[in-house]
Amino acid sequence: SQAVRADILDLLARGSADTRELLRLAGETAAEEGLSVYAVGGFVRDLLLLTPTRDLDLVVEGNGPRFAGVLAAKLGSGELTLHTRFGTANILFPDGRHVDIASMRREYYEYPGALPEVEKSTLRDDLFRRDFTVNAMAIALNPECFGELVDYYGGMRDLLQGEIRLLHNLSFIEDPTRILRALRFAGRYGFKPAKETAGALRTALDSGVLENVSRERFTEELLLVYREAEYRAIGRALVEYGVLSRWFAREYPWNFSGEDGDGSPLQRWLHTLSCLSGQEAEEVLQRLRLPRPFAAYTRTYFRLRGELAQVPPNLPDLDRILNRVPLWLVKLLAREESGEGAAGGGKVLAEYAEALEKMKLSVNGRVLLAAGLREGKTIGAVLARIRSAWLAGEIKSPRDEETLMRRLLAQTERKGQNLV
Numbered sequence: 001s002q003a004v005r006a007d008i009l010d011l012l013a014r015g016s017a018d019t020r021e022l023l024r025l026a027g028e029t030a031a032e033e034g035l036s037v038y039a040v041g042g043f044v045r046d047l048l049l050l051t052p053t054r055d056l057d058l059v060v061e062g063n064g065p066r067f068a069g070v071l072a073a074k075l076g077s078g079e080l081t082l083h084t085r086f087g088t089a090n091i092l093f094p095d096g097r098h099v100d101i102a103s104m105r106r107e108y109y110e111y112p113g114a115l116p117e118v119e120k121s122t123l124r125d126d127l128f129r130r131d132f133t134v135n136a137m138a139i140a141l142n143p144e145c146f147g148e149l150v151d152y153y154g155g156m157r158d159l160l161q162g163e164i165r166l167l168h169n170l171s172f173i174e175d176p177t178r179i180l181r182a183l184r185f186a187g188r189y190g191f192k193p194a195k196e197t198a199g200a201l202r203t204a205l206d207s208g209v210l211e212n213v214s215r216e217r218f219t220e221e222l223l224l225v226y227r228e229a230e231y232r233a234i235g236r237a238l239v240e241y242g243v244l245s246r247w248f249a250r251e252y253p254w255n256f257s258g259e260d261g262d263g264s265p266l267q268r269w270l271h272t273l274s275c276l277s278g279q280e281a282e283e284v285l286q287r288l289r290l291p292r293p294f295a296a297y298t299r300t301y302f303r304l305r306g307e308l309a310q311v312p313p314n315l316p317d318l319d320r321i322l323n324r325v326p327l328w329l330v331k332l333l334a335r336e337e338s339g340e341g342a343a344g345g346g347k348v349l350a351e352y353a354e355a356l357e358k359m360k361l362s363v364n365g366r367v368l369l370a371a372g373l374r375e376g377k378t379i380g381a382v383l384a385r386i387r388s389a390w391l392a393g394e395i396k397s398p399r400d401e402e403t404l405m406r407r408l409l410a411q412t413e414r415k416g417q418n419l420v
């Protein structure tokens with residue numbers, strides 16, 4: 001309706017000028033080429049939810065790649081990639097924004113001046129192939145109808161109600177990864193699955209649809225969860241609906257609570273595994289196809305936990321195990337170990353992590369060579385002494401460090417390079 005269109009124009013006017021200009025130019029280009037173009041999917045959803053939008057998805061009635069070529073030429077900046085075989089194209093801007101352009105099917109009207117009804121029905125089909133009503137809306141961009149909302153399936157109603165709703169009941173069977181998508185979007189926006197959608201989700205899980213999903217696809221969808229600020233809420237939903245227990249064929253004590261919300265996806269991932277044993281974590285890894293750093297850090301994390309359980313709780317011994325481990329991982333281990341029910345060692349580990357964080361070690365082998373030290377063993381001993389002084393809090397600044405270094409150098413000189 002006109003009221004909704006006015007709202008959309010208003011939302012666009014408040015948003016980024018670059019995006020507005022891009023949408024306007026896309027509409028103008030389409031009109032010149034005798035085509036229709038629409039913004040679709042996540043862009044429309046996020047615009048209506050007043051949340052910042054990143055990517056822009058356009059669908060063009062007709063030849064998407066050709067349209068993309070004309071648009072890119074007009075834009076001047078932006079790198080164009082064509083996938084002619086799929087009828088899609090992509091423009092990547094220097095600032096990282098990108099536009100994906102897809103073609104609507106056009107079988108019925110390969111002639112000029114196609115009937116609008118035919119065109120509308122193809123947009124309807126395109127939107128019907130999508131996952132949820134809130135993702136199946138479009139905004140017209142051609143100048144004569146710029147800003148009109150196309151909402152065949154009640155996406156706006158569901159946005160207002162806060163519901164994630166399928167377009168048809170076999171949708172989860174058709175593509176079971178939508179199960180994870182549904183819970184991810186629900187968690188992200190604080191929505192819930194609509195009643196029938198929740199029912200369809202359970203039915204699909206009960207019928208074993210996840211067996212049709214490859215490890216790669218499942219892993220991909222699962223990792224997307226860890227990119228979400230609300231990953232804990234999403235994780236809990238994945239547990240409650242039994243998605244994880246079905247995929248892993250047993251219940252694991254996933255840790256979707258605690259304080260690691262600010263971490264990177266990798267840190268969040270390790271945190272959620274923190275209640276598992278090393279053996280259980282290995283089983284989890286076997287069911288996934290994690291990117292190399294994820295798998296490697298998962299194993300390192302559990303190996304270190306094993307080693308930390310054995311080592312006497314004092315700074316030098318901890319440092320022996322942890323001195324090559326990145327600070328973020330030491331801090332993560334310290335948080336896990338010093339949490340509830342931590343033994344005495346947990347406290348020392350927390351102290352160690354704190355000392356590491358304060359450490360501004362600037363002396364290294366090269367500095368000592370330049371200062372006149374020759375012998376490799378002596379250099380190693382001086383460095384170790386400086387490091388342990390940092391850890392013990394004996395030195396607290398680069399100036400303290402410099403003083404200590406001078407003192408140690410003077411000592412080695414006196415003792416003919418035999419540092420005690």
Ligand code: ATP
Nearest residue numbers: 040041042043057129130131132135136175177178
């Ligand atoms: P995000 O904010 O996470 O990027 P998005 O909606 O842009 O959200 P994409 O995964 O980029 O998510 O998908 C773009 C659009 O493509 C969706 O809005 C949806 O309409 C459609 N889509 C994506 N995946 C599926 C799927 N598995 N089944 C049906 N439609 C899908």
